[in-house]
Amino acid sequence: xxxxxxxxxxxxxxxxxxxxxxxxxxxxxxxxxxxxxxxxxxxxxxxxxxxxxxxxxxxxxxxxxxxxxxxxxxxxxxxxxxxxxxxxxxxxxxxxxxxxxxxxxxxxxxxxxxxxxxxxxxxxxxxxxxxxxxxxxxxxxxxxxxxxxxxxxxxxxxxxxxxxxxxxxxxxxxxxxxxxxxxxxxxxxxxxxxxxxxxxxxxxxxxxxxxxxxxxxxxxxxxxxxxxxxxxxxxxxxxxxxxxxxxxxxxxxxxxxxxxxxxxxxxxxxxxxxxxxxxxxxxxxxxxxxxxxxxxxxxxxxxxxxxxxxxxxxxxxxxxxxxxxxxxxxxxxxxxxxxxxxxxxxxxxxxxxxxxxxxxxxxxxxxxxxxxxxxxxxxxxxxxxxxxxxxxxxxxxxxxxxxxxxxx
Numbered sequence: 001x002x003x004x005x006x007x008x009x010x011x012x013x014x015x016x017x018x019x020x021x022x023x024x025x026x027x028x029x030x031x032x033x034x035x036x037x038x039x040x041x042x043x044x045x046x047x048x049x050x051x052x053x054x055x056x057x058x059x060x061x062x063x064x065x066x067x068x069x070x071x072x073x074x075x076x077x078x079x080x081x082x083x084x085x086x087x088x089x090x091x092x093x094x095x096x097x098x099x100x101x102x103x104x105x106x107x108x109x110x111x112x113x114x115x116x117x118x119x120x121x122x123x124x125x126x127x128x129x130x131x132x133x134x135x136x137x138x139x140x141x142x143x144x145x146x147x148x149x150x151x152x153x154x155x156x157x158x159x160x161x162x163x164x165x166x167x168x169x170x171x172x173x174x175x176x177x178x179x180x181x182x183x184x185x186x187x188x189x190x191x192x193x194x195x196x197x198x199x200x201x202x203x204x205x206x207x208x209x210x211x212x213x214x215x216x217x218x219x220x221x222x223x224x225x226x227x228x229x230x231x232x233x234x235x236x237x238x239x240x241x242x243x244x245x246x247x248x249x250x251x252x253x254x255x256x257x258x259x260x261x262x263x264x265x266x267x268x269x270x271x272x273x274x275x276x277x278x279x280x281x282x283x284x285x286x287x288x289x290x291x292x293x294x295x296x297x298x299x300x301x302x303x304x305x306x307x308x309x310x311x312x313x314x315x316x317x318x319x320x321x322x323x324x325x326x327x328x329x330x331x332x333x334x335x336x337x338x339x340x341x342x343x344x345x346x347x348x349x350x351x352x353x354x355x356x357x358x359x360x361x362x363x364x365x366x367x368x369x370x371x372x373x374x375x376x377x378x379x380x381x382x383x384x385x386x387x388x389x390x391x392x393x394x395x396x397x398x399x400x401x402x403x404x405x406x407x408x
Contacts, residue, residue, distance in 0.1 A: 011319070036046070037356040039114025044085045045348070048107030050128055051120035051143075052095035056226050057116070057252045058283065059282040060333055064118045064143050066325060067337020070317070073324045075345050082324040086345070089113055090150055095226060095252075100127040108135065112373055115140060115357065117344060118337050122146040122196035123225065133157055138357055141340030143333065144277065145303070146199035152387035159356070159364055161340035161378075161387045162303040163277055169203030169248060171391040172273045172301055175407045176246050177211065180271060184208055188219040190233055190259055192252070197222065198277055200250025219244065228258040234349040246271035253279040257286035257294075264294055274300040280332040280394070280402060288400035295396040299405065302392040304335045305374055306404050313339075313373035342372055344386055 039046040048072040049068065051061030062140060065088065072086040080086065089111040091103035104127070104335035107113045115138030117278075118347050122144045129149060139158045145165035148157050172245040180312050189204050191197030205215035218241050221233035238246060248264075249272060256278050263270060266348045274283065280300045305314055307330040317338045318330050328334070348355065351363040368379040370387070378387040 017228040032207050037114065038112055040084070041082075042354055043083065044087050045081070046087045046111060046113045048089045048091065048104075048111055048113035048121075049116065049118045050091045050093050050100060050103035050107060050124065051118070053090065053092040055094040056228070056254050056275050057095040057120070057279075060095075060120050060143065060255065060257045060277070060279050061090075063094070063279070063281075063331050063333035064120055064337040066321070066328060066331075067317075067334035067339075068118050069343040070320045070324050070334065071146045071338045071341035071345065074330055081345065081348045082355075088117070090101050093121075095121050095124060097127045100124040101131060104128050104131045108137070108165060109367060114138070115360075116144060117141050118340060120144070121179060122148065122199055123194045125149060126195055127179055129155070129158060136357060138360065140344050141337075143197070143336065144199075145275065146195065147202070148195070148249075150200075150386060159302045159380065159387070161275070161343055161389055162336060163389050164203070164276075164386070165199045165250070166203035167389060167405075168275045168303070168391055169200055169250075170207040171393070171407050172299065173204055173207035174211075174250055175393070176248075176271065176273070178248070179407075182245055182271075183242075184213040185217065185242060188221055188237065188240060188244040188247050189250065190221045190223070190230075190247050190256075191250040192255070193222040195223075196277070199247070203376070204248055204383065221247070223255050223259075223305045228254050229396065230255060230259045233259065234262055234266075238266070243267075244271065246273065249278065250332055251278060251285055253282035256283055257290070260294055260298065261290055271297065271299070274299070276301055276303050276332065277334075281329065284396055284400045284402070287396065292398040292400075295400040296398045297370045298396045300332075300394050300402070301407070302332055302394055302398075303388065303390070304332060304339055306394060307332055307335055308402060308403060311373060311375065316373075318380050339372065339374065343370065343378060344371060 052058050053061045076085045091106045092331050093099040093103040117140045119142045141161045189201050191201050208215040221236050223230050263285045347364045351360045364380050365382050370378040376390040393405040394402040397403050
């Protein structure tokens with residue numbers, strides 16, 4: 001499939017546009033047959049996001065939305081895609097699956113969106129994905145690395161940008177064993193007690209098995225979603241024999257910070273590692289309030305490059321964020337939203353003006369070797385609905401800033 005021509009990206013020249021306008025008023029104009037698909041107007045394409053905009057994970061929803069809107073604003077300022085502006089409608093599910101169906105219904109029935117982009121969470125996706133599939137609606141770039149969005153072969157309507165939790169936890173377990181020289185039995189998992197925690201735990205177990213280690217004895221320390229109640233987890237940690245030297249955390253930022261706060265003095269040498277869903281910036285802010293010994297050395301695996309860097313892709317994001325949302329600090333979650341939205345935009349451009357869901361999906365499935373400047377090439381296929389498999393390592397320093405670390 002040839003890539004988009006420059007003229008199709010920039011849009012028609014004024015002369016061509018005038019010709020098209022004359023043709024449109026002429027009686028012989030080729031009017032598209034039938035009504036436009038749901039969520040697509042002559043001048044706009046509507047997308048929806050169901051995410052937490054309230055509750056203890058609200059920063060994840062806010063940042064994801066910010067990143068997507070930054071990408072949408074940037075393309076809209078350049079004339080949109082085929083003259084259509086991209087709009088994002090948001091619905092709050094508070095990171096509670098019991099509220100997700102209502103949020104999805106609002107987006108589908110009231111806001112009449114064309115597709116879903118950037119939904120946040122695993123337990124919520126367990127509700128949202130079936131809702132989208134039953135309606136054959138695009139479900140794109142969700143902020144979760146769970147396998148329920150990664151069936152083999154993939155669900156036709158579900159596309160992911162990011163690497164999976166299994167890939168993140170595998171990278172960090174190998175790092176702990178091979179580079180930090182820990183015994184696997186010295187590694188525990190601190191996990192949310194739901195399908196998100198299960199997904200991360202399964203990734204650690206799989207990494208153990210691939211190293212030829214029995215995964216039956218992994219210590220799992222649990223806490224409940226949308227709480228910061230970590231006392232049971234800490235009591236369990238104290239009972240562990242041999243003593244635990246590293247904790248792989250599958251949590252959100254407030255619970256992760258509370259766990260570190262309450263265990264740092266008990267285990268001064270403990271290595272803490274988090275998956276990207278934690279909300280890196282929010283975690284750093286929580287830990288900075290506690291002081292330098294709480295931030296120093298805390299690892300987060302990332303599915304986007306360092307926001308502190310100077311790559312073309314990151315600078316483009318930071319410039320756009322500063323332009324459209326002045327005062328908002330660059331953030332790993334909003335960068336992920338921005339990148340995911342840009343992958344989607346590339347698909348919409350390539351699908352052309354006669355857009356509908358099936359045509360967009362057929363187009364996405366032919367997108368190979370897309371270079372957005374991330375240091376890894378992105379792509380989809382009929383059997384591959386995850387654009388990236390790359391993991392970046394970061395760790396907080398004493399000042400609460402993320403520094404790149406080599407995981408291999």
